Amino acid sequence: MPDSTEDFPGEFTDVAATRNAYDEVADLYADIFRHQLDGQPLDRAMLAVFAELVADNASGPVADLGCGPGRVTAHLATLGAQVFGIDLSPRMIALARAEFPHLSFDQGSLERLPIGNEELGGIVAWYSLIHIPPDRIPQVLDEFYRVLADKGHVLLAFQTADLSDAVEAFDHKVTRAYRWAPKRLARLLTDAGFTVNARMVREPGADERFGQAYLLASKVR
Numbered sequence: 001m002p003d004s005t006e007d008f009p010g011e012f013t014d015v016a017a018t019r020n021a022y023d024e025v026a027d028l029y030a031d032i033f034r035h036q037l038d039g040q041p042l043d044r045a046m047l048a049v050f051a052e053l054v055a056d057n058a059s060g061p062v063a064d065l066g067c068g069p070g071r072v073t074a075h076l077a078t079l080g081a082q083v084f085g086i087d088l089s090p091r092m093i094a095l096a097r098a099e100f101p102h103l104s105f106d107q108g109s110l111e112r113l114p115i116g117n118e119e120l121g122g123i124v125a126w127y128s129l130i131h132i133p134p135d136r137i138p139q140v141l142d143e144f145y146r147v148l149a150d151k152g153h154v155l156l157a158f159q160t161a162d163l164s165d166a167v168e169a170f171d172h173k174v175t176r177a178y179r180w181a182p183k184r185l186a187r188l189l190t191d192a193g194f195t196v197n198a199r200m201v202r203e204p205g206a207d208e209r210f211g212q213a214y215l216l217a218s219k220v221r
C-alpha cells in the first residue's frame with residue numbers, strides 16, 4: 001500500500017526514497033552528465049529520430065518525464081521540439097530552471113502525471129522508468145497512453161538486463177533501480193496499446209557497466 005509522505009500524499013515509500021536520493025546528488029549529477037550526450041552519437045541519433053517523428057506528427061508538446069537537470073529536454077529543444085520537463089526531485093527542477101530558463105520544468109510523478117488526456121505529441125523517459133518497481137510499470141505505461149495523443153511517440157532509455165527476457169534490480173549509484181531485457185519492456189508497451197517501432201541496444205561505454213537500450217513506440221489507434 002502507498003505510504004504518506006510530505007510531497008505527494010499517498011505515494012509509495014520507494015518514490016519518496018528516490019526523490020530524496022536525487023535531491024542529494026542533483027548538483028553532482030548535473031555536473032557529471034551535463035555534456036554526456038556529446039560523446040554518445042547513438043543516443044543522439046535516437047533522440048534525433050524521435051524529434052523528427054514528433055515534428056512530423058505535430059499533435060502536441062513533448063514531455064521529458066524524469067527530466068533530471070534538463071540536459072535531454074534542452075537537447076530536444078535544440079532539435080526543434082516544443083518540450084517541457086517533469087521530475088520528482090525539487091532540486092533537479094531548480095537546477096533545470098536555472099540552467100535552461102527558456103524552458104518549462106515542474107515537479108511531478110511519472111505515476112500520476114499532471115497532464116490531461118491526449119495532450120502530448122511525445123514522451124521521453126530517459127533512464128527514469130528504471131527506478132519504478134517492475135510490477136508498477138504497466139500502470140505507468142497506461143498513464144503514458146492516457147496523456148499521449150493519437151499517433152504520438154514514446155522514447156524510453158534504460159540499462160539492459162543480461163538475460164533475454166529478464167528484469168533485475170541492480171546497484172545503481174543513486175537509488176534502487178531495475179534493468180530490463182528490451183524484449184520484456186517492449187512486451188509491456190505492446191500490452192499497454194503501443195506499437196513498438198524500433199529497438200536499439202548499444203554496448204556499454206567506458207564509464208558504463210551494462211548495455212544501453214532504447215525503445216521507440218507510438219500510439220496508433
Ligand SMILES: C[S@@+](CC[C@H](N)C(=O)[O-])C[C@H]1O[C@@H](n2cnc3c(N)ncnc32)[C@H](O)[C@@H]1O
Pocket residue numbers: 015018019022033065066067068069070071072086087088089092108109110111125126127128131132
Ligand atoms: C538517472 S536520472 C535521469 C535524468 C535525466 N532523464 C537525464 O538523463 O539526465 C533519473 C531521474 O528520474 C527521476 N525520477 C525517478 N522516478 C521518478 C518518478 N516516479 N517520477 C518522476 N521522476 C522520477 C529522478 O528524480 C531523476 O531525476
